[in-house]
Amino acid sequence: MQQLIRGRVLGFHADPSETDDNHRYIEDGAILIEDGRILAVDEYTVLARPDLAEIDHRPHLIMPGFIDPHIHFPQVQVIASWGAQLLDWLNTYTFPEEARFADPDHATRMAGLFLDQLTAHGTTTGVAFCSVHATSAEALFSAAEARDMAMVAGKVMMDRNAPDSVLDTPQQGYDDSKRLLEKWHGRGRQRYAITPRFAITSTPGQMEATGALVREHPDCHVQTHLSENLEEIEFTLSLYPEARDYLDIYEKYGLLSDKLLLGHSIHLREREIARMAETGSRAVFCPTSNLFLGSGLFDEAGLRAAGIVSGIATDVGGGTSYSMLQTLNEGYKILQLRGQKLHPLQAFHWATRGNALALGMQDRIGTLEPGSDADLVVLDAGATDAMALRMERAEALAEELFILQIMGDDRAIAQVYVAGNPRKPAAQPRNGRQGK
Numbered sequence: 001m002q003q004l005i006r007g008r009v010l011g012f013h014a015d016p017s018e019t020d021d022n023h024r025y026i027e028d029g030a031i032l033i034e035d036g037r038i039l040a041v042d043e044y045t046v047l048a049r050p051d052l053a054e055i056d057h058r059p060h061l062i063m064p065g066f067i068d069p070h071i072h073f074p075q076v077q078v079i080a081s082w083g084a085q086l087l088d089w090l091n092t093y094t095f096p097e098e099a100r101f102a103d104p105d106h107a108t109r110m111a112g113l114f115l116d117q118l119t120a121h122g123t124t125t126g127v128a129f130c131s132v133h134a135t136s137a138e139a140l141f142s143a144a145e146a147r148d149m150a151m152v153a154g155k156v157m158m159d160r161n162a163p164d165s166v167l168d169t170p171q172q173g174y175d176d177s178k179r180l181l182e183k184w185h186g187r188g189r190q191r192y193a194i195t196p197r198f199a200i201t202s203t204p205g206q207m208e209a210t211g212a213l214v215r216e217h218p219d220c221h222v223q224t225h226l227s228e229n230l231e232e233i234e235f236t237l238s239l240y241p242e243a244r245d246y247l248d249i250y251e252k253y254g255l256l257s258d259k260l261l262l263g264h265s266i267h268l269r270e271r272e273i274a275r276m277a278e279t280g281s282r283a284v285f286c287p288t289s290n291l292f293l294g295s296g297l298f299d300e301a302g303l304r305a306a307g308i309v310s311g312i313a314t315d316v317g318g319g320t321s322y323s324m325l326q327t328l329n330e331g332y333k334i335l336q337l338r339g340q341k342l343h344p345l346q347a348f349h350w351a352t353r354g355n356a357l358a359l360g361m362q363d364r365i366g367t368l369e370p371g372s373d374a375d376l377v378v379l380d381a382g383a384t385d386a387m388a389l390r391m392e393r394a395e396a397l398a399e400e401l402f403i404l405q406i407m408g409d410d411r412a413i414a415q416v417y418v419a420g421n422p423r424k425p426a427a428q429p430r431n432g433r434q435g436k
């Protein structure tokens with residue numbers, strides 16, 4: 001059945017560079033969808049037909065659903081754990097919590113709640129680290145498939161420097177990953193990501209096995225962490241004394257490519273930046289996490305100038321919010337501290353099309369192009385009294401977006417469509433607020 005979704009429609013072009021023309025905005029626009037896909041985007045008057053079912057979201061803004069390219073599924077109950085930086089935080093809070101995901105009932109319950117949180121915050125695709133247990137990835141993929149939600153996920157491989165309850169072995173990590181990958185990669189909207197947690201928790205033997213998986217499955221994403229924290233870097237280099245730098249460990253085992261997502265990528269050396277650029281490896285900026293764990297300030301402009309493609313992500317539970325709006329808010333502030341500017345049109349491009357480009361999935365998600373998946377978010381920039389008050393003085397689209405970016409959270413998510421299906425009960429537009 002065809003459906004017409006009406007509102008103020010904002011889509012983004014592939015090239016993010018010029019904020020003035022990185023987007024197409026239609027004041028009285030509509031999106032025609034059928035079977036979970038977008039058929040057309042245009043003026044409402046062009047697409048309207050008497051036989052079409054219509055949903056009217058005016059005066060709200062409709063754009064592609066947010067993409068979160070780095071998040072930890074088994075950390076839903078780790079968010080807001082007090083007082084530690086990365087390595088202590090992992091040992092004190094995170095590893096013990098992840099051990100609970102060996103229990104399939106717990107993993108299944110948490111998977112549903114995790115996906116509920118993503119959609120409540122306007123995120124329609126996540127790239128997730130699961131726990132070491134195959135059960136956790138099974139639970140997440142099953143829940144995502146039941147909702148027809150596109151997830152990229154993998155069980156973490158880790159075989160040292162953590163409690164036994166969250167360790168595998170090189171062989172078991174390889175076998176479990178392979179089995180999950182063969183079952184889930186490319187099944188419906190699901191994709192498997194090969195997931196060595198980070199160099200500290202993998203022996204050279206496990207890195208070898210990871211390299212073999214990557215060679216055997218070059219179309220899978222690979223996700224890990226890189227240079228998040230100074231103590232982490234020092235410990236890592238002590239474990240791999242022959243490595244020229246942190247990235248060199250991943251390089252040696254053949255992980256570098258445009259499928260590789262390197263969470264954090266903060267404290268990088270010149271050689272690492274050059275190799276990331278040459279191999280197309282992606283950096284993923286995790287602002288709320290970097291502030292919360294006191295990790296450091298991501299150099300967006302520097303990496304872009306070097307030719308590196310970056311994503312922006314929550315990193316829940318080191319990150320403190322599922323909201324990509326709050327992520328863009330903290331991202332803006334981090335870049336302020338570095339003397340860099342994050343324009344709202346660049347920010348919203350980043351959270352949608354930019355993250356899709358970082359994943360190489362730009363033809364299907366993060367876009368409103370005909371033929372792409374109907375994953376949409378509907379945003380209300382007057383969702384709270386404080387936002388509505390500020391909106392009284394907003395004139396341009398960019399101002400409205402910036403208010404959403406700085407003041408918005410899940411309350412600003414009026415509706416979310418996953419493969420064309422609305423995920424929230426229909427909300428009433430707020431009193432008297434008019435679109436710009």
Ligand code: GUN
Nearest residue numbers: 072197198225289315318
């Ligand atoms: N490095 C290795 N594991 C993790 C994790 O779970 N969270 C963060 N922020 N960094 C990591």
Ligand code: FE
Nearest residue numbers: 070225263315
């Ligand atoms: Fe992380």
